[in-house]
Amino acid sequence: MLRFITFFFLLFSISDYTSAQSSNFYTEAPHAIIMDVTTGEVLFEKDARVAMSPASMTKIMTAHMVFDALKDGVIEPDTKYLVSDEAWRRGGVSSGSSTMFLEAGSSVSVMDLLRGIIIQSGNDACITVAEGMAGSEEFFANRMTLKAKEMGLKTANFKNATGWPHPEHKISAYDLASLTKQSMLSYQDYFSIYSEGAFTWNGITQKNRNPLLGKFSGANGVKTGSTEDSGYGLVGSATIGENTRIIVVNGLASKSQRSSVSQKLMQAAFNQFKVYALYQKDDIVGQIDVYLGSKNTVSVMAESDINVGMYYGDRSSLKTKISYKDAVAPIIKGTHVADLIVSVPGRIDRIVPLLSAENINRDSLFGIAWSVLKNKIRGN
Numbered sequence: 001m002l003r004f005i006t007f008f009f010l011l012f013s014i015s016d017y018t019s020a021q022s023s024n025f026y027t028e029a030p031h032a033i034i035m036d037v038t039t040g041e042v043l044f045e046k047d048a049r050v051a052m053s054p055a056s057m058t059k060i061m062t063a064h065m066v067f068d069a070l071k072d073g074v075i076e077p078d079t080k081y082l083v084s085d086e087a088w089r090r091g092g093v094s095s096g097s098s099t100m101f102l103e104a105g106s107s108v109s110v111m112d113l114l115r116g117i118i119i120q121s122g123n124d125a126c127i128t129v130a131e132g133m134a135g136s137e138e139f140f141a142n143r144m145t146l147k148a149k150e151m152g153l154k155t156a157n158f159k160n161a162t163g164w165p166h167p168e169h170k171i172s173a174y175d176l177a178s179l180t181k182q183s184m185l186s187y188q189d190y191f192s193i194y195s196e197g198a199f200t201w202n203g204i205t206q207k208n209r210n211p212l213l214g215k216f217s218g219a220n221g222v223k224t225g226s227t228e229d230s231g232y233g234l235v236g237s238a239t240i241g242e243n244t245r246i247i248v249v250n251g252l253a254s255k256s257q258r259s260s261v262s263q264k265l266m267q268a269a270f271n272q273f274k275v276y277a278l279y280q281k282d283d284i285v286g287q288i289d290v291y292l293g294s295k296n297t298v299s300v301m302a303e304s305d306i307n308v309g310m311y312y313g314d315r316s317s318l319k320t321k322i323s324y325k326d327a328v329a330p331i332i333k334g335t336h337v338a339d340l341i342v343s344v345p346g347r348i349d350r351i352v353p354l355l356s357a358e359n360i361n362r363d364s365l366f367g368i369a370w371s372v373l374k375n376k377i378r379g380n
Contacts, residue, residue, distance in 0.1 A: 293329030
């Protein structure tokens with residue numbers, strides 16, 4: 001039999017919980033998300049789980065592949081790759097797309113190519129890296145997708161290294177934020193390139209296109225993107241004090257709208273949203289009934305920290321309940337015996353495993369018989 005124990009938390013408690021899709025907060029971006037880096041908690045989202053065209057925000061994954069190869073020793077920072085005619089033709093000056101201005105037949109170091117990818121958004125740099133590391137851009141894109149799946153990015157499907165439009169080249173805003181968080185935490189030294197303001201190659205200096213850099217205090221990354229199909233988008237990051245937040249916006253109509261919307265969203269990320277601790281790992285959440293045990297109940301505890309992102313302006317109450325099936329002794333401490341269900345109107349219920357906080361032995365034969373008799377008398 002499925003049983004529930006319901007709890008209510010007042011709106012001003014530290015245990016407050018609110019929908020990430022706050023009814024009191026609005027952004028013009030068709031796709032948007034705010035994510036806290038430390039906890040991974042989503043503070044706000046709008047159509048963030050829907051696969052979309054990422055344009056040059058794809059290059060966060062391209063750069064991450066290079067970071068991985070550097071970490072594993074497959075390549076070195078001074079490893080050089082040859083710029084092919086194909087890379088020059090499809091990503092160079094004549095392509096009409098973002099370019100590093102590489103020259104066909106030249107050899108360029110990995111670190112220079114990384115800056116060309118991250119700061120200048122050079123498609124020629126992306127193709128050169130892809131061909132150098134995998135033999136072709138197609139094979140490299142396949143590796144990108146496989147790596148993305150390993151990272152838990154369920155919607156990711158890459159068909160190229162540049163973000164050039166393709167009907168099957170997709171990823172959600174949520175997965176872009178998750179990718180960025182993982183890359184940021186794993187490769188802090190290399191990730192700092194995203195905060196550099198400009199890069200010069202072949203005598204041409206190009207500024208970083210990120211509209212947050214130099215305009216939002218604490219901004220430290222990451223990547224813009226735009227095509228006719230995707231609209232204008234940005235993955236942005238900033239750190240204020242001990243808090244680091246990632247935002248993603250996409251589908252905007254212009255550069256100016258991208259700039260204004262992203263700045264408003266990043267301001268809200270720090271000024272209007274907060275991460276609250278609902279329970280810490282091993283905190284006792286409640287008790288559930290036990291059958292045939294030496295005790296009639298067992299305490300249940302949080303399997304891991306339970307953090308909740310909350311919009312300051314939301315004043316709705318939280319409802320949680322412990323859900324469990326009949327627990328029968330013996331029960332070993334640390335066994336998954338129940339779930340905590342967190343419910344807020346407008347959001348899918350959140351289910352968190354709860355573990356037994358103690359050992360419960362099976363009762364004696366007399367005790368079991370007496371328990372069965374009592375249940376019959378009660379009509380259970």
